[in-house]
Amino acid sequence: MELSRILKKVLKPGRYTGGEYGQIIKDKTKMAARFAFCFPDSYEIGMSNLGMRILYHAINLMPDVYCERVFSPLPDMEAQMRENKLPLFALETLDPVKEFDFMGITLQYELCYTNVLSMLELAEIPLYARDRDESFPIIVGGGPCAYNAEPLADFFDVFSIGEGEEALPEMIRLYIDMKKSGSYSKEKFLRELSHIEGFYVPSLYEVSYNSDGTVKAYAPKYPDVPSVVRKRIIKDMDKAPFPDKFVMPYIETVHDRITEEVYRGCIRGCRFCQAGMIYRPIREKSPDVVNSQVKCIYENTGYDEVSLLSLSISDYTRLSELTEKLLTWTDGEKVNLSLPSLRADTFSKELMDRISSVRQSGLTFAPEAGTPRLRDAINKNVTEEEILRACSLAFGGGKTNVKLYFIMGLPTETYEDIDGISAMGSAVVNEFYKNPNRVKGRHPQVTLSCACFIPKPFTAFQWDAQDSLEALNEKQQYLRGKISDKRVKYNYHGVKSSRIEAALARGDRRLSAVLYEARKLGMEFDAWDEHFSYEKWEQAFKNAGIDMGFYANRAMGLDEVLPWDIIDIGVTKEFLKREYKKSRESLSTPNCREKCAGCGANRMGGVTPWCPKA
Amino acid sequence: MVPESIRIMFQKTGRLRYISHLDLCRTMQPAMIRARIPLWYTEGFNPHPKMVFAQPLPLFVTSKCEFLDIKIVEDVSCEEIKRRLREAFTDELYVTDVYKPTDKFTEIAYAEYEISGIAVTAQDVKGLLSGSIEVKKRTKSGAEKVIDIRPQVRSVTLRPDGVIECVLSASGSEYLNPDIFAKALAASVGIEEPDCDITRIKWYKADGNVFK
Ligand code: SF4
Numbered sequence: 001m002e003l004s005r006i007l008k009k010v011l012k013p014g015r016y017t018g019g020e021y022g023q024i025i026k027d028k029t030k031m032a033a034r035f036a037f038c039f040p041d042s043y044e045i046g047m048s049n050l051g052m053r054i055l056y057h058a059i060n061l062m063p064d065v066y067c068e069r070v071f072s073p074l075p076d077m078e079a080q081m082r083e084n085k086l087p088l089f090a091l092e093t094l095d096p097v098k099e100f101d102f103m104g105i106t107l108q109y110e111l112c113y114t115n116v117l118s119m120l121e122l123a124e125i126p127l128y129a130r131d132r133d134e135s136f137p138i139i140v141g142g143g144p145c146a147y148n149a150e151p152l153a154d155f156f157d158v159f160s161i162g163e164g165e166e167a168l169p170e171m172i173r174l175y176i177d178m179k180k181s182g183s184y185s186k187e188k189f190l191r192e193l194s195h196i197e198g199f200y201v202p203s204l205y206e207v208s209y210n211s212d213g214t215v216k217a218y219a220p221k222y223p224d225v226p227s228v229v230r231k232r233i234i235k236d237m238d239k240a241p242f243p244d245k246f247v248m249p250y251i252e253t254v255h256d257r258i259t260e261e262v263y264r265g266c267i268r269g270c271r272f273c274q275a276g277m278i279y280r281p282i283r284e285k286s287p288d289v290v291n292s293q294v295k296c297i298y299e300n301t302g303y304d305e306v307s308l309l310s311l312s313i314s315d316y317t318r319l320s321e322l323t324e325k326l327l328t329w330t331d332g333e334k335v336n337l338s339l340p341s342l343r344a345d346t347f348s349k350e351l352m353d354r355i356s357s358v359r360q361s362g363l364t365f366a367p368e369a370g371t372p373r374l375r376d377a378i379n380k381n382v383t384e385e386e387i388l389r390a391c392s393l394a395f396g397g398g399k400t401n402v403k404l405y406f407i408m409g410l411p412t413e414t415y416e417d418i419d420g421i422s423a424m425g426s427a428v429v430n431e432f433y434k435n436p437n438r439v440k441g442r443h444p445q446v447t448l449s450c451a452c453f454i455p456k457p458f459t460a461f462q463w464d465a466q467d468s469l470e471a472l473n474e475k476q477q478y479l480r481g482k483i484s485d486k487r488v489k490y491n492y493h494g495v496k497s498s499r500i501e502a503a504l505a506r507g508d509r510r511l512s513a514v515l516y517e518a519r520k521l522g523m524e525f526d527a528w529d530e531h532f533s534y535e536k537w538e539q540a541f542k543n544a545g546i547d548m549g550f551y552a553n554r555a556m557g558l559d560e561v562l563p564w565d566i567i568d569i570g571v572t573k574e575f576l577k578r579e580y581k582k583s584r585e586s587l588s589t590p591n592c593r594e595k596c597a598g599c600g601a602n603r604m605g606g607v608t609p610w611c612p613k614a
Numbered sequence: 615m616v617p618e619s620i621r622i623m624f625q626k627t628g629r630l631r632y633i634s635h636l637d638l639c640r641t642m643q644p645a646m647i648r649a650r651i652p653l654w655y656t657e658g659f660n661p662h663p664k665m666v667f668a669q670p671l672p673l674f675v676t677s678k679c680e681f682l683d684i685k686i687v688e689d690v691s692c693e694e695i696k697r698r699l700r701e702a703f704t705d706e707l708y709v710t711d712v713y714k715p716t717d718k719f720t721e722i723a724y725a726e727y728e729i730s731g732i733a734v735t736a737q738d739v740k741g742l743l744s745g746s747i748e749v750k751k752r753t754k755s756g757a758e759k760v761i762d763i764r765p766q767v768r769s770v771t772l773r774p775d776g777v778i779e780c781v782l783s784a785s786g787s788e789y790l791n792p793d794i795f796a797k798a799l800a801a802s803v804g805i806e807e808p809d810c811d812i813t814r815i816k817w818y819k820a821d822g823n824v825f826k
Contacts, residue, residue, distance in 0.1 A: 008674055017629040019706060248644065250630075250641050251633070302644030303647075
């Protein structure tokens with residue numbers, strides 16, 4: 001076979017063979033529908049994604065549906081596939097994706113959009129939805145970027161908005177039913193699908209624009225098509241389908257460990273954070289459920305590390321109950337517990353002892369901004385004292401490394417706020433020497449890691465302009481110049497890629513033309529530093545005749561129609577406006593535990609510890 | 615219980631030919647855990663289970679007969695271990711036998727392989743074996759040098775179905791990678807990049823008896 005010959009010529013052929021332990025095997029000839037779950041990045045990255053694991057499991061719970069996995073082939077493999085005319089295939093059966101009923105593509109970050117198009121092309125599927133007849137799979141998008149996937153609107157048939165565990169099986173069931181009853185046509189199916197909550201069919205809307213280039217309106221083409229699409233959520237997390245088995249990769253992936261979700265949503269409401277809004281309302285799993293799920297996955301995988309996932313683990317209402325339950329058996333089985341996403345203000349000695357009882361890991365905190373004023377403006381309600389106390393605890397507990405995350409270019413930021421970043425670095429260094437229990441004879445290593453602010457849809461800062469490249473570069477150089485202490489390390493994330501992210505994140509459907517040009521230029525793997533080329537992106541925008549600055553660097557009007565207004569995430573635009581206005585006065589908002597801020601997410605329902613009944 | 619040595623004999627076939635020895639080793643530990651094998655862990659700062667493979671299997675080569683030694687600290691019958699491991703592996707990593715070993719890995723002298731996909735005649739084989747078999751080899755310093763692998767080739771037989779059976783040296787320093795031999799064989803009949811399948815079949819000790 002062609003494939004076996006090709007596989008001898010590429011790096012890490014194990015990326016393309018499937019056949020892992022835990023992969024689901026079904027008789028493909030007996031299936032009513034086949035679903036290709038595509039992750040538009042490498043196998044190593046995709047296989048570590050919990051969302052993919054969950055949906056692979058949830059769809060395969062349908063006895064007459066077979067869901068298989070597909071990842072982006074790396075450039076060496078892609079070249080071989082093109083040369084040998086081998087179309088994109090799925091790992092379980094090695095069958096071409098174009099023969100499937102659905103191609104579901106998860107959209108985890110904007111910079112994977114070029115990979116989306118290259119996957120379609122490799123699958124020998126026409127890029128534009130309008131060019132595809134009934135013989136091609138239905139192309140469905142999902143994941144966090146689907147909340148505003150307008151730049152991809154021309155290429156997709158439908159977007160699944162919100163959590164897919166229940167929605168995707170419903171979609172597939174509708175398809176099967178329509179096929180069986182003989183009433184199926186792609187057009188009828190998509191129209192019918194638009195009636196189901198959580199499905200956005202971009203072709204069913206007519207978009208008009210104002211003379212200044214802003215969006216005028218999204219008009220449904222037919223009266224039965226909803227004017228706003230509300231996202232889907234799982235109401236009761238204890239009852240959500242969860243993967244009791246993992247597909248066990250042979251080759252090393254980014255996270256070879258158990259990842260277990262503890263809750264969805266976030267009580268905090270940081271004004272730059274999209275995840276904090278789109279996953280609301282907060283829904284927790286109970287400690288017993290988490291514990292038994294972890295144990296079950298441990299027995300089925302043999303992984304000896306557990307990572308508890310959430311946006312901010314210490315906000316889990318029953319964290320000590322949970323860690324107690326877990327520790328009754330994990331220690332004995334030599335299983336390590338790790339808790340990413342710790343918050344400085346709730347970090348305790350007790351918590352640290354529990355995690356370091358098993359393995360030392362470097363500690364990271366995210367003050368995000370350098371001064372109390374700016375932290376209030378972005379609603380990151382953590383004080384310098386809390387951060388220093390948390391670092392001190394870590395130092396007293398034998399750690400010498402801490403990492404602090406910051407965002408540069410936040411709305412209302414001044415140079416005073418940047419001074420604050422370097423001042424905090426020095427303060428943390430001092431905290432080390434003040435601590436009598438520190439590791440003697442060692443110096444601390446404090447890393448200040450700075451990302452660029454990216455305005456994201458569905459945040460209080462969705463209207464804000466991103467700083468220009470020049471302004472961001474200047475700020476970075478300024479901060480670099482301020483840091484001379486060897487014990488403080490400064491690193492920052494690409495300014496240029498952040499600008500592309502901003503443009504795509506707030507893009508409308510006219511950007512489909514840019515992505516098409518990007519594909520023509522052969523662009524892909526833009527999330528990888530070694531493949532990202534700002535110059536090519538500039539070229540793609542230029543070829544499409546579109547100004548990047550209009551999307552990335554323009555302050556949008558509070559009353560402007562936004563391309564993503566068509567989606568209802570629960571949290572209301574009014575709430576975001578209130579938050580925006582408070583940010584200009586550097587006023588913070590209490591978190592959900594202290595007081596409900598009336599964000600509107602409670603309208604979604606669900607079993608939630610904080611939201612008032614709608 | 616005093617740690618007891620157990621030998622696992624298994625096949626590595628199908629898609630697993632694309633999985634390197636290193637990756638196989640890495641995934642063995644979770645597999646043992648999910649199979650609930652009571653492994654003995656080394657003591658010290660970073661305890662890890664003791665697992666020793668007889669020899670790495672080169673990438674793209676499949677095998678009917680691989681060996682892995684482990685140590686266990688609870689009384690579990692070999693039959694039971696075999697049953698549990700079969701469940702914890704896919705069919706392409708198939709456990710054929712589990713037993714208490716007597717032969718030592720250091721006794722391995724030769725390995726037998728089957729090579730298919732290279733069209734040769736009995737005459738070709740005879741010709742190849744009649745003189746030295748020179749292949750180019752990269753030394754550690756990166757320089758190329760020509761070596762004769764003929765002394766490491768014990769026997770080569772062409773079966774009526776076209777499959778080549780060969781017995782090659784497999785003891786420590788004398789080990790000959792079957793892929794190198796296959797390439798030399800192909801080169802002798804003018805094939806540059808052979809697209810062949812190689813399978814390890816069994817092992818022998820120096821006295822010619824089958825290693826087990
Ligand atoms: S409705 Fe209130 S409690 Fe619920 S997420 Fe929104 S602000 Fe928080």
